[in-house]
Amino acid sequence: MSFFDYFRSRKTRSAQLAKERLQVIVARERVHRDGPDYLPRLQEEILNVIRKYVQVDEDAVSIQLERDGNCEVLELNVTLPEQRV
């Protein structure tokens, strides 16, 4: 990395960081907003169940309700910690 690249990449970080943080928070708030009232509690309970078996982060469980015509799909994503071999 050249001298100039060093400064450039440092600078690029702030807008990029803003974007990443926004994507996470906006996605989370949309779930709470658009979904049925039980969704946040469901998410929390699932997180607690998983935590009985695996130690995962607060945001390891994401839950989304997709509407497709008159069909509703509950999409559940669980990110497990990386396996140490």
Next chain:
Amino acid sequence: MAKIVVVTSGKGGVGKTTTSAAISTGLARAGHRTAVVDFDVGLRNLDLIMGVERRVVYDFVNVINGDANLKQTLIRDKRVDGLYILPASQTRDKDALTTEGVERVLNELSEDFDYIICDSPAGIERGALMAAYFADEAIVVTNPEVSSVRDSDRILGILSSKTRHAEQGNGPIPGRLLLTRYSPERVARGEMLSVEDVQEILAVDLLGVIPESRAVLNASNAGTPVILDEDSDAGQAYADAAARFLGEEREHRFLDVPRKGLFGRLFGS
């Protein structure tokens, strides 16, 4: 029947009133009879930005309460034909805007105008909900900054469920993004969210991008909507946005850092 348009944002101070003044002036200038309504009960600032503050006699709440009629209350703009301003009340009573009252006034305006532009107060409280409730369309004013973008997303949520349109089962009202106080230099340096970033996060159509500009403060000092400053970047950007609003296709300008000449490159910042 008028088309009712709410100019909203969630976050305060992002440019709603500046935008309401500019867009309504642009629509009237294009020949559409336009009323611009200040919903910011208690604060009232649209009159200053439009330069009509000394001509306010009655206000929105007076009309709702039957103390005055619309004809007595609407202020006719002296620069642009067909443009009228309905000033906000300075009462501290936040409940002064009743749903029935607002509906009645908007219905009456609707008979006489092509467009009704509703300048929403900040926040997601009663005033903002009232400004949005009867809207057919929304302009969401956003600054390229985290809290403004997040609030815009919240407002988009409200627009999709808490309008008359949505409650009657007609789905969300169309909302378009107006990104203001944009600084291409700072975007190029990676310090500011780009228009693509904001669009990707909010996933709405883009009405326009208004650059950060001195012309806006100058215009508000003078009480002239900035769109009438036709030599300024912000004035031109608002003119483009108003034209797009009316269905014209215009390329987005002021998105890139202006190329500097040799002089600028040697002595510029």
